[in-house]
Amino acid sequence: MNAPIKNTVSLSLRIPEPKARPGDPIDFSGLNVPPAGSAPRPDTRANAFQVRDLAFTLIRVLDEAGKAVGPWDPKLSSALLKSGLRTMVITRAYDDRMYRMQRQGKTSFYMKCTGEEAVASAQALALEDDDMCFPTYRQQALLIARGYPLVDMMNQIYSNEKDPVKGRQLPVMYTSKKHGFFTISGNLGTQFSQAVGWAMASAYKGDSRIACAYIGEGSTAEGDFHSALTFASVYDAPVILNVVNNQWAISSFQGIAGGEESTFASRGIGYGIPALRVDGNDFLAVYAATKWASERARANLGPTLIEHFTYRAAPHSTSDEPSRYRPAEEAKGWPLGDPVERLKAHLIALGEWSEDDHKALEKEATEVVRAAGKESEAIGTLGQSRPSVKEMFEDVFKETPWHIRRQRQEMGY
Amino acid sequence: MNAPIKNTVSLSLRIPEPKARPGDPIDFSGLNVPPAGSAPRPDTRANAFQVRDLAFTLIRVLDEAGKAVGPWDPKLSSALLKSGLRTMVITRAYDDRMYRMQRQGKTSFYMKCTGEEAVASAQALALEDDDMCFPTYRQQALLIARGYPLVDMMNQIYSNEKDPVKGRQLPVMYTSKKHGFFTISGNLGTQFSQAVGWAMASAYKGDSRIACAYIGEGSTAEGDFHSALTFASVYDAPVILNVVNNQWAISSFQGIAGGEESTFASRGIGYGIPALRVDGNDFLAVYAATKWASERARANLGPTLIEHFTYRAAPHSTSDEPSRYRPAEEAKGWPLGDPVERLKAHLIALGEWSEDDHKALEKEATEVVRAAGKESEAIGTLGQSRPSVKEMFEDVFKETPWHIRRQRQEMGY
Amino acid sequence: MATMNMIQAINSAMDVMMTRDPDVLVFGEDVGYFGGVFRATEGLQKKHGLTRCFDAPIAEGGIVATAIGMGAYGLRPVIEIQFADYIYPAYDQIVSEAARLRYRSAADFTAPITLRTPYGGGIFGGQTHSQSPEALFTHVAGIKTVIPSNPYDAKGLLIAAIEDDDPVVIFEPKRLYNGPFDGWHEKPVEPWSKHADSDVPDGHYTVPLGKAKVVRPGSDVTVLSYGTMVHVALAAAAHAGVDAEVIDLRTLVPVDIETIVESVTKTGRCVIVHEATRTSGFGAELSAMVQEECFYHLEAPILRVTGWDTPYPHAFEWEYFPGPERVAKALKRVMEG
Amino acid sequence: MATMNMIQAINSAMDVMMTRDPDVLVFGEDVGYFGGVFRATEGLQKKHGLTRCFDAPIAEGGIVATAIGMGAYGLRPVIEIQFADYIYPAYDQIVSEAARLRYRSAADFTAPITLRTPYGGGIFGGQTHSQSPEALFTHVAGIKTVIPSNPYDAKGLLIAAIEDDDPVVIFEPKRLYNGPFDGWHEKPVEPWSKHADSDVPDGHYTVPLGKAKVVRPGSDVTVLSYGTMVHVALAAAAHAGVDAEVIDLRTLVPVDIETIVESVTKTGRCVIVHEATRTSGFGAELSAMVQEECFYHLEAPILRVTGWDTPYPHAFEWEYFPGPERVAKALKRVMEG
Numbered sequence A, B: 001m002n003a004p005i006k007n008t009v010s011l012s013l014r015i016p017e018p019k020a021r022p023g024d025p026i027d028f029s030g031l032n033v034p035p036a037g038s039a040p041r042p043d044t045r046a047n048a049f050q051v052r053d054l055a056f057t058l059i060r061v062l063d064e065a066g067k068a069v070g071p072w073d074p075k076l077s078s079a080l081l082k083s084g085l086r087t088m089v090i091t092r093a094y095d096d097r098m099y100r101m102q103r104q105g106k107t108s109f110y111m112k113c114t115g116e117e118a119v120a121s122a123q124a125l126a127l128e129d130d131d132m133c134f135p136t137y138r139q140q141a142l143l144i145a146r147g148y149p150l151v152d153m154m155n156q157i158y159s160n161e162k163d164p165v166k167g168r169q170l171p172v173m174y175t176s177k178k179h180g181f182f183t184i185s186g187n188l189g190t191q192f193s194q195a196v197g198w199a200m201a202s203a204y205k206g207d208s209r210i211a212c213a214y215i216g217e218g219s220t221a222e223g224d225f226h227s228a229l230t231f232a233s234v235y236d237a238p239v240i241l242n243v244v245n246n247q248w249a250i251s252s253f254q255g256i257a258g259g260e261e262s263t264f265a266s267r268g269i270g271y272g273i274p275a276l277r278v279d280g281n282d283f284l285a286v287y288a289a290t291k292w293a294s295e296r297a298r299a300n301l302g303p304t305l306i307e308h309f310t311y312r313a314a315p316h317s318t319s320d321e322p323s324r325y326r327p328a329e330e331a332k333g334w335p336l337g338d339p340v341e342r343l344k345a346h347l348i349a350l351g352e353w354s355e356d357d358h359k360a361l362e363k364e365a366t367e368v369v370r371a372a373g374k375e376s377e378a379i380g381t382l383g384q385s386r387p388s389v390k391e392m393f394e395d396v397f398k399e400t401p402w403h404i405r406r407q408r409q410e411m412g413y
Numbered sequence C, D: 001m002a003t004m005n006m007i008q009a010i011n012s013a014m015d016v017m018m019t020r021d022p023d024v025l026v027f028g029e030d031v032g033y034f035g036g037v038f039r040a041t042e043g044l045q046k047k048h049g050l051t052r053c054f055d056a057p058i059a060e061g062g063i064v065a066t067a068i069g070m071g072a073y074g075l076r077p078v079i080e081i082q083f084a085d086y087i088y089p090a091y092d093q094i095v096s097e098a099a100r101l102r103y104r105s106a107a108d109f110t111a112p113i114t115l116r117t118p119y120g121g122g123i124f125g126g127q128t129h130s131q132s133p134e135a136l137f138t139h140v141a142g143i144k145t146v147i148p149s150n151p152y153d154a155k156g157l158l159i160a161a162i163e164d165d166d167p168v169v170i171f172e173p174k175r176l177y178n179g180p181f182d183g184w185h186e187k188p189v190e191p192w193s194k195h196a197d198s199d200v201p202d203g204h205y206t207v208p209l210g211k212a213k214v215v216r217p218g219s220d221v222t223v224l225s226y227g228t229m230v231h232v233a234l235a236a237a238a239h240a241g242v243d244a245e246v247i248d249l250r251t252l253v254p255v256d257i258e259t260i261v262e263s264v265t266k267t268g269r270c271v272i273v274h275e276a277t278r279t280s281g282f283g284a285e286l287s288a289m290v291q292e293e294c295f296y297h298l299e300a301p302i303l304r305v306t307g308w309d310t311p312y313p314h315a316f317e318w319e320y321f322p323g324p325e326r327v328a329k330a331l332k333r334v335m336e337g
Ligand SMILES: Cc1ncc(C[n+]2csc(CCOP(=O)(O)OP(=O)(O)O)c2C)c(N)n1
Pocket: A136, A138, A186, A187, A188, A215, A216, A217, A218, A219, A220, A246, A247, A248, A249, A250, A312, A316, C029, C058, C082, C086, C089
């Protein structure tokens, strides 16, 4: 080992590539899916080192037959299961309508969460209603589950006269403090570390509310992700740190965020944060993992990181066309299936649900969404109706200073 | 699990605190120091998952008797050991003089690396001379080992006429491309991710040189640390990512960077980066770990993270007074000892060195440093001599644009 | 010669430079296989290979940092920040590092990097896809700031930037990518092919950094503008019936002071137009410089027509955007002064 | 009433507010047990408890982000960024988040945070302990920018900032911490105790944000300044023998336009002084505003005396620093105009 031998092999740069591009057959061969029920469920008092293997497996409850199995089975009432299914189905109907509306030119932009509905739907039920969520643009199901009016969501999307954020935000950037839903930022990742601050504040005040933060797997590369984990670890903040790994960040596959080298859950290990990797399309697994994490947080045991392994079935947004960078059929071939279908199958397996019940639910959902849509569209779609132009100059500061007031006057308002 | 039971225990905020503050007895009781030789040495082709336990132990080669033991023993020649010792001793003499010079008002600022000399001294020998280092302000030993003239270092510190960076930089912010020493930034952490870019470039060009980056444990909290690990992981960059954990960041103990919750080495696991935790005061262990990492990098096997567990024996800088925030005697009580003493004891145990040899070396080092000091001081100390004021306006851009030229003229140059 | 829109011209600049210089490489979010959300890098990966045009993690700070490291090695990376609104996570690396590497190391290390980023409004992008942060860069010593207004300049300036040994930030007015836009948003969109500056040489050429262009000579008033606002200024002059001399600055730092002074000395009046927020916008610097240099020639106050001191609001796109009506009003007012 | 230097006044402001309001807490790098590298938070942890004044990881972005989250919860965090030169890693959180929370959520969420940071040169801190980045904040809608020049104002403005419901960035001229400094660097340092503005009430009071102060009435020329430069301007006026009206702006955004206009209308001349890099500095905005508002009263070009368009170089501290000689020269020149 002594003589410094200069290696003569020349280095080369590796650029990660997904298994399949347009034209290629879809290929999920590398996917390692452990059987439902195989992951152990440690006590919530376990530390990060003890539970570290959970960051490399996949917590799954629903088996292929739609049965709930293993230690993570949360043993939910059928009422709760049905309520979760309803949120997912309404969310999907909502997404479909709003996507269509954008296509019809009724707004500038829209983003669906198709295939990922279980994450926010199950978490909304596992959390307390007054826990504060710091969502990305794919957790609209939180608002829906918590009873925020669909028509207000639509008004936001249309930037119409009744838009709760007064025409100032891009569509889908909702806010509702009342519903524990932090104002969505267009800048990726920023909310993740803010959530930790909110959780620290809750702990500082001796409150019992916890924070629940979301980030896409692509956005975990931002510095805010690291800030969040560092501060959560140092101050033992009562926060659930969710990474929604839907495997795509616009056109970039998860390998570009480091997903081929380790799991996103495993990022928690180095900060001493217990980390769970969960089948994100398994409503029961998401619910159970969230309960585990929220129990820890509420018992002053600090943060938990949860990676929700799922798949972005829809385009990134209305500005995107995924068939340009991945096989068009890839979404359909996703081995972990569809969260709605899987929960439906479970309820049917329990004898609590039928195909007819499901059709009725879908119909109802479409109807509910349609009614809200009509109401909102009657107020106006983008460009037809909007808040007063005066609103452009308000809320920059609590009190409008002279220079902004003058500018407003220059505009004639 | 069904009924949402609101936890009535109120949350509380934890602020980490060191074991001992001024006035308290020193307390290293929590320290877990595995015996020298106990850590296994895996093949360099092992992946991060396989070597993950090495992030939680401590690779140590020198035992209490000064013997080199275990699989990590790099089996170095006595010539190489002596060369390393010499670098360390000169570095210490250099630090002592420059610290004194600052105290005498001959410059504005100085930073020592006392207690941490083994890290850069061993790495300089383990690396090729043309590997590019991206240091912090505590790797002056790299320059010394690579033969950069002490007098040039001093000229930089004095911002005198011969200052290689022309009076523009704070003292100790050296640069020397020729010596594979990237220009030190005053902004913590920024160099860590730049090093990854340099390594990517080397791989892109089919070069065989690798990059070697440094960061303090406190600075691992910066976003740049996360960028570095992410990019190194994604592109499999040939880079050694060193975290020098000297346990203090100015007045903040390592718990404020998350060091109580997990090791800094373990941060690598979540990125799939093999990580070693090394006794940073053990010259042989640092050397061996660096060789392991550089072999991996040069064989296109990608990045390695090394945590060097050491102790900042000196004040943070000349602006600091550690007895205000830690027991004054803490440094002396540091269980892993002093790197110079330990290598000296090893050489003596080998029969290659004696107390007299050591005294002679110390004398020589003082002399070498003194001679360089005299030479540099003859050119001038801060304020006595400096580059032309014209230099203030040069090198902002390659060619000076009109507005800066005009400003220079306004100054009369 | 070919007819190119702005995206094609930008794409061609990178293609030309990647072909000429193996040290030029391109990376950024979604720029690889997909070719970028605005298609500026389309085909480059296929043509030049995976390692020469590739996707980056969503970490703007990491993108700039690795580009700096590459620049220090000796490469000439061209990086894309997907929207200028997302440049802030990279701000420290740009301001503290790229801008100061040469200075602090006395040219031992340099960062010859080019940072491209789509900017500006007019596309209903809301507050996070519409910003014009150029003044946050013009304040920083060591950065060159460039803003093209048409395909010919875009290609020539981008090639000049890539060849430049200093870090250059190029803000590309995204509203201009597919056609000139003069702010009359109710008019049908005109394609670049109808515009003279869409005649773009296929090969290598440069438009020098630091040189402005008089796009419309005139004698009444000087209009200082750049990017989309050049087209708005022309439309406004026509609308107001004022014989304005419209200057396209093209480079903000170093700015072409000679062209500016010569024009204002002649006209005695000056209107500055930009889309960015008014307070401390680059218009403030232009106004300060013009009055310092041309004080005794000024016949009326220099006026600024700018975005308001608010974020860019989704529903009020055209009230925020400084369109031809607002600019025309200023032209008339300055003529009365 | 007590005699306080600026550090003591700042410390007292936090102490008073922590005592009055349990929702006020203080954190930042080294601010806890140690009391901050400039000792601004000394004793606060001991007096108010570990959770009310504590150390933060070296992650400026994380510090601001968690403060925003706390603000959204309902607290009033006061955070320290150790040097203004290190604020850039937090720039995205400040610009994209703190500044826009109220606007984008229509006041559903707000960020009533106060960010304190030592800034400016004159201490041989080299390029990374000397910067004056205020213009990078004045350009951002939604941020208030405050710069005190003496102990009385420092305490009153800081309390006003903490009580303010919007995010406020306070740049504290570190060269003034221990005594007024007028740029005659070879003169012995004078302690604050000899200065009238070191008479500081022990308890609660405020100096309103947005109000400037005429520190020296005069009739020849208006000098607009803030922070350390207020003292330099006074020294320069004496040195030049010019009857300057020296205005201490105190708040840059929103700026006190009335006081400025009133003064320049009277004097007809204006010199602007700041330490920051000239191009796109806040002086540009002041110059633009003054000429917009007072064009017909101006008898000479508005001049700017500023730091140069270079980083702040260690060995050339006093050549970079806009000292009284340079300001005096401008005062004389403007009187000739
Ligand atoms: C700071 C920042 N950089 C870039 C973007 C542009 N952008 C919007 S969404 C997106 C992809 C995000 O991917 P991921 O985090 O995986 O979330 P997903 O869309 O899959 O839910 C990008 C790059 C942005 N909004 N903010």
